[in-house]
Amino acid sequence: MGISHFSAVLLFALFASVVFGITQRETARRMIRYGVYCFTLFVGSAIVLSWVMFLIAR
């Protein structure tokens, strides 16, 4: 299956955030907010760490 690294990150973040949101919060509204929060942190941290590694490797 041909998939880019970033696509893999997005899919991983999406699925993990859905499960985190449902299992870690009690009301539907808070589940959605926490899921979005987790997704943002997953993807954001991947982008930041990628740039850090890129700059270290130069």
Place this chain on the structure above:
Amino acid sequence: MATAQNKPVVGQNIQQGFIYLPLIAGWLVPGAGHFLLRKWGRGALLSASIIGMFVLGLAMKGKIYTGAQDILDMLGMVGDLGNGLLFVASRILGLGADHVQVTVGDYGTKFIVVSGLLNVMAAVDAHNLRTGRKPL
């Protein structure tokens, strides 16, 4: 008049039956624990996420752990076992790579392990709903 004895306790679950059924069902089949508790939406989302992650892991030629030669293999095996019947079915059908041969295959292996860990989280959540620790 409501007395201390007949007043319902907040968060108490009044369902009868085997208390560990949602936990076991949720482990064996992703989302089944929530379906048993009539949480259809949550169950469907959990099921789609966990099965989707597992299938993507297989599609990326991820490895299914079949034995534990060292501590890392053992941890991977524990994660894979969290998938319940998905793990059993993949072993019977011979799905998954024996060895990681492509770069994406390493991601696939992690997808499979993490889907198992997420499934355990979902099963424990179903158990908490069943016992009343988490409000329905």
